[in-house]
Every structure is written in structure tokens, then in C-alpha cells.
Amino acid sequence: MLQKAVNEQRIVGAVAVVAVDGKIVFRQAVGLADRESGKVMRPETEFRLASMTKPLVTVVAMRLIESGQLHLDDAVTRYLPDFRPRLPDGTEPVIRIRDLMAHTSGLGYRLLEQEDGAYARLGISDGLDDAGISLQENLRRLAEAPLYFEPGKGWRYSLSTDVLGAVIEEITRMSLPEAVARYVTQPLSMTHTRFVARPGEELATPYADGHPTPVRMTHNMTVPLPEGQGHAVRFEPARAFNARAFASGGAGALGNADDFVQFVESIRTGGAPLLQPQSRELMMTDQVGEQAATQGPGWGFGFGWAVLVNPSLAQTPQGKGTLQWGGAYGHNWFVDPQRKLTVVLLTNTAFEGMAGALVTQVRDAVYAGIAP
CATH class of the missing domain: 3.40.710.10 (DD-peptidase/beta-lactamase superfamily)
Incomplete structure (x- = not known):
């Protein structure tokens, strides 16, 4: 399915990791980290995380x-x-x-x-x-x-x-x-997660949705958001290498899929070594009600991420209490505590990897694969 999205030129490349009860059951990289040079995507490839920064902060x-x-x-x-x-x-x-x-x-x-x-x-x-x-x-x-x-x-x-x-x-x-x-x-040894890339370091090159193929992002490029999700995002890929740019608490981190899985798994399994159980529970509790529709119908919001309040209304196989969010550069992740399931999808294509058909396809394929 990931390779199909690459073949259909909906994305340039992606990394997906799935963990069930703490065990990595799927870890795959597809496509290219940089199309123009032919650099292959690898499971450890690092990305601009965008709003995946928010839970960290x-x-x-x-x-x-x-x-x-x-x-x-x-x-x-x-x-x-x-x-x-x-x-x-x-x-x-x-x-x-x-x-x-x-x-x-x-x-x-x-x-x-x-x-x-x-x-x-x-x-x-x-x-x-x-x-x-x-x-x-x-x-x-x-x-x-x-x-x-x-x-x-x-x-x-x-x-x-x-x-x-x-x-x-x-x-x-x-x-x-x-x-x-x-x-x-540092407490989680997330050695690939930081705010500024080192000179010469390679990150996944970002692309914007385009037809017939995704378009390589350029200086302060404005990319229209999908209908109903806002107006447009202004991207500066070089910001990741600019130590003088302010550290954005909402969008500034860099990292890879393995690090982020480690982070959200620490939350899923009780919070240690980062949080006490009561703090973790508070963060995972909906604060706003499902009427906020933060990820569509049925979704509320906790502290740092969306919380699934009504799976039936959301028309999703995810369990009540699932945490979910994404990142504008083309990412999506969720943690389903009921199923002890963590899924992280990082792509280098906005916005297909954040809010396109691929997100639902990955979700449904994961649940089909773990169905009892």
C-alpha cells in the first residue's frame, strides 16, 4: 500500500512503523528521500516533524x-x-x-x-x-x-x-x-530528535502535492491546504538548518520514526520515565468535548494531541481514547491504548501523508492485519 502510493505519485517516499504491545511488527521505508538525486528512503531517515513537535513540548x-x-x-x-x-x-x-x-x-x-x-x-x-x-x-x-x-x-x-x-x-x-x-x-535516548540540523546533514527532502507528480518545496513556498482544512501553509525547508530561526514549540523539531515511536510508547505504557501516571492520564483525557471535532466528528482534544471520544461517530476502527495527530510536512500518527497499538507514518509529501487518502488506508490496513 505504501509502495502503491509511491507508484501512483501521491507521495515521494515514506517510513511507517507499527508496534503492538511494545513489539515492532512492521517497519518499512519506501520511495525516495530525495527524488532529484535518487536518494533512497531508509527506515532511519530524519524528517522535519512540524506539529509532531507539540506533544514533545x-x-x-x-x-x-x-x-x-x-x-x-x-x-x-x-x-x-x-x-x-x-x-x-x-x-x-x-x-x-x-x-x-x-x-x-x-x-x-x-x-x-x-x-x-x-x-x-x-x-x-x-x-x-x-x-x-x-x-x-x-x-x-x-x-x-x-x-x-x-x-x-x-x-x-x-x-x-x-x-x-x-x-x-x-x-x-x-x-x-x-x-x-x-x-x-535525553531520558528516552531519542538521539535523532532536535531542532536544528547540522551543516551537511541530510533530511528527507519535502515535496508538496502536485499533478502529475509532487513538487519539490522551495523558499517560503505557499501550499494550499485540502478543502475544509484551512487556507495555506508557508514552508521554508531551509529553516531546519538555520540556528538563528526561533525554535517553534508548535512546529520546529526534527526527528525520525523510531524516536517518535519510542516517545509515544512511553506514554502508552504508563508515562515513565517522563511522566507520573496521573500526569499521563490527564494528558490523555479529553478537555474539550467531541463537538470540537479536532480530527473530524467524534474527536476531542487532550493536552498535546487529539483524543477519540466517539469511535462510532468518527467511523473508525480505533478504540475510544485513541490519541492522534500529525505534521504539515506529511505525517500522521496514532496510539490506541485499548489495542496496545502505536502507528507512526512519516512521509515527505504534504499534505497526502498528513490528511490524504493514505492516512485512512494505512489505518485500515493496520487494523485488518491485527484483527482477532
Whole structure:
């Protein structure tokens, strides 16, 4: 099926890993990591992870909560006193840490707006482009955009995790990459996960959906999102090598499938060595209700990922409580605790590997293969 997607030129290349009860039962690379040079995709190939960064950063925040350095109901202004976005009527509501972690802050994403939207007018970066600004400047601009709703009163995918990253930096007095390393990747020996690639290092070359073949991404390339999923994403592949670009808590990490499987497996199996059981349970609990439809009907949202609330409504074989998310460069992953199942799919083609037919095909093939 993965090879079929390559043959049909829906993707250029992919890596998929499936684990059942902690055992790797499928690990395959198909296609090319770089089409123009003919470089073959390998199971250990590294990718720009995009929004797969969010769970990593959210776990850092949860570890700070466990240590008492941060609290879910803290106002964000306790740590970022100048970050004071307002509602359209000019009132200044309180955004709490839990709102950042669950995307109930009222903030948004430029990629979800039309080009005449406030985020575009203010030059706000989604953390995937080359905006040439600091995180502090991006947050200053973000604070000027009107909130979509009163914090805690709705759900909207947003730059909340970038704001959370700034909070983490303020508390730890570390850079966000240093904090993620200390609290997540080093304890799990995730040696391929970081925020900046070394000069000359090879990552999977990113491509955008195209006809008849995917198109190699270029400098600050704008790629329209699938209908009903937003407007467009502005990609700068070279950002992965730019140590001066701000570390985006929502989109900035690099890594490979093996590392990410190790990360989500630690969550599935109880949280250790990263989290205490009660923290892990809280992160896996829906915070917003299935009406939020965060991955379509039946999906709510926990802290850092979508949570399946109603499998029947979602029309999915996944069990209630399944965690799922993806990444704009062409990725999708899920963990089904009921079936002790973890699936990670990384591709170098946006958006087929994130939200195209391949995602459902992989899911259904996995469940067909493990059906009792």
C-alpha cells in the first residue's frame, strides 16, 4: 500500500512503523528521500516533524507542573507579562496554561486564515516559514491579533504551543531545544530528535502535492491546504538548518520514526520515565468535548494531541481514547491504548501523508492485519 502510493505519485517516499504491545511488527521505508538525486528512503531517515513537535513540548510543560514550577491555572501573563491579546471588543481576558495546552486559548494560526486575515496583515509566523523574526517579536505581533473567542470557551488549533514554549524558556532559563532535550529526548535516548540540523546533514527532502507528480518545496513556498482544512501553509525547508530561526514549540523539531515511536510508547505504557501516571492520564483525557471535532466528528482534544471520544461517530476502527495527530510536512500518527497499538507514518509529501487518502488506508490496513 505504501509502495502503491509511491507508484501512483501521491507521495515521494515514506517510513511507517507499527508496534503492538511494545513489539515492532512492521517497519518499512519506501520511495525516495530525495527524488532529484535518487536518494533512497531508509527506515532511519530524519524528517522535519512540524506539529509532531507539540506533544514533545507539552510533555515538558507537564513535567514542570509535576515539579511545582508551573500550574495549569496560572495566567500566561505570570510568565510573559507583555503577552496580552484582546477580544474583538477590546477586553483583555485571562489565558491560562491549560488553555495553551488544550488549544482553548482563543489564539489561531495564519495557515487557517485567508490572506487578508489579521495574522497575515501582522506578519505572524506559524513557525514553518522564514519570517526573519525572533520568537519575542512573533509573540508581540500575535498579541496584537484579536482573539477568536474567550479563552476556555472554544477550541481552535493555534500557535498556543509556541507561546507555551516561551513560558518554558522563561521558567527553565533554557532555550526550548535545551529544555526538550533535558526533559524528553535525553531520558528516552531519542538521539535523532532536535531542532536544528547540522551543516551537511541530510533530511528527507519535502515535496508538496502536485499533478502529475509532487513538487519539490522551495523558499517560503505557499501550499494550499485540502478543502475544509484551512487556507495555506508557508514552508521554508531551509529553516531546519538555520540556528538563528526561533525554535517553534508548535512546529520546529526534527526527528525520525523510531524516536517518535519510542516517545509515544512511553506514554502508552504508563508515562515513565517522563511522566507520573496521573500526569499521563490527564494528558490523555479529553478537555474539550467531541463537538470540537479536532480530527473530524467524534474527536476531542487532550493536552498535546487529539483524543477519540466517539469511535462510532468518527467511523473508525480505533478504540475510544485513541490519541492522534500529525505534521504539515506529511505525517500522521496514532496510539490506541485499548489495542496496545502505536502507528507512526512519516512521509515527505504534504499534505497526502498528513490528511490524504493514505492516512485512512494505512489505518485500515493496520487494523485488518491485527484483527482477532
